[in-house]
Amino acid sequence: MAGSTEGPDFVGDFDTPEQRVGTFNRERPWETCMTICRQWAWKPNDELKTLSQCLQILLRTVGGDGNLLLNVGPMPDGQIEARQVERLKEIGAWLKKYGDGVYGTRGGPFKPGSWGASTCKDNKIYLFIFTWPKEGPFVLPPINQKVLQAVARTGGQVQVVASEDKITVDVPAENRDPIVTVVELTVSGEAFEIPPVAVPAVSGAVSVDKPAKASNVFQKQVAHYGPQMAFDDNSETRWATDAGTQAAWLEVDLGSAVAVNRAVIEEAYAPRVRKFQIEYHDGKDWVPCFQGTTIGERGEFRFPAVTAQRFRLNILDASEGPTIWEFQLFSEK
CATH class of the missing domain: 2.60.120.260 (Galactose-binding domain-like)
Known part of the structure; x- marks a missing residue:
């Protein structure tokens, strides 16, 4: 086991990036170790991560082909603090609806970033979109398989148009989930065989690539x-x-x-x-x-x-x- 060191692989070796989400890696097993509050041990009134933060950490992790260890620290009497329990229940409720895009999946083919993340299983690609462009549809790089069907799992209708140079995904603004919009794509082959690809940034920041x-x-x-x-x-x-x-x-x-x-x-x-x-x-x-x-x-x-x-x-x-x-x-x- 290693934090994130480079070197020869050994049987059972894996990386454990701590208090951060690891980068996309299908070649070497890794597990992000993250606390639900700010520190590992319980502390009164410690800052609790929001549901949005917890879900995005989870999805960026599985979207990067990693595993998530989410730490909760017991109080002196051995109990888990009520507000931490409530947060875990909220995560569980979300997974009950959309967990098929998390459990038993692999990361990719669209690499995670500020835009969101993706996972794949069989002939399915699950898109977890955090950030939408200010105008127009969300744009993904092209893939070497056909998109046969698209479903907006979080509600509303989704329009997906695939061409040689891009894939556009659009969900009406009123149906975009404030935390993460989930879109399920059905493709023409094994989704895991699609080569992983980075998604162009959609931030629109005026500072991009400036000196x-x-x-x-x-x-x-x-x-x-x-x-x-x-x-x-x-x-x-x-x-x-x-x-x-x-x-x-x-x-x-x-x-x-x-x-x-x-x-x-x-x-x-x-x-x-x-x-x-x-x-x-x-x-x-x-x-x-x-x-x-x-x-x-x-x-x-x-x-x-x-x-x-x-x-x-x-x-x-x-x-x-x-x-x-x-x-x-x-x-x-």
Whole structure:
């Protein structure tokens, strides 16, 4: 058993990414180990993960071809805290409806990301869509099999159109589940034989692929953990800092002045960040436009529109070296 180390495989070997969802991997068994609150042991009033967080963790895990260990810590009397029990029951109720897309499946063929995840079994593909485009249908890459049927499992009608260069999936806005929309596809062959493919990002962030820099990069491995990784619209790559880092900043240059009023930050190994600011450069100084404490796995932060070319995430206090999957900026009317 290994955390996530590279090296020769041995019989019974598997990876155990802790407090984060592992990346897509069909070649080596892995299990994400995650707590339902913030720590392994029980603590009074510990922050409990929402149902949305729990389900998305589960689906990103199985969609990556992994297994999920969701930890609950017993109280001193041996009982599980009532609110944790209630959360587990909510997860169970969801699985009672849609568990055929989880149990006995394999991850893929559409790799998980900020968009959602997919699993497959026999001639079925199960799509779990978290995020929809602002306009138009959801777009998937083409596959080498025909789509014979589509069902919107969470309700409403689904329209699926497959062509040589893409697959479009559309469900009326009023039928899109606020946590995860489930769509079941029937294909012409064994779904597991479809080569895994990444799904293009749908964020619409103005910061995508813009020049970036940071105050610190993990062991100077810029190619793997550089600041550009937080602006590539890919939730499987990340900017990372050296162990023991308690303060750091991550900057992006939009190329020209843009009115920004929303940011989405995805933190790996959350919750390391304890205090942060989103700042813009006014031509002379860095000025805060949002101040916060924890970020979490996916934090969304709104603020009055600020027009500037350069923005940064300034992490003022962290319990351990901060690492960020994505720092996305949006310009919305």
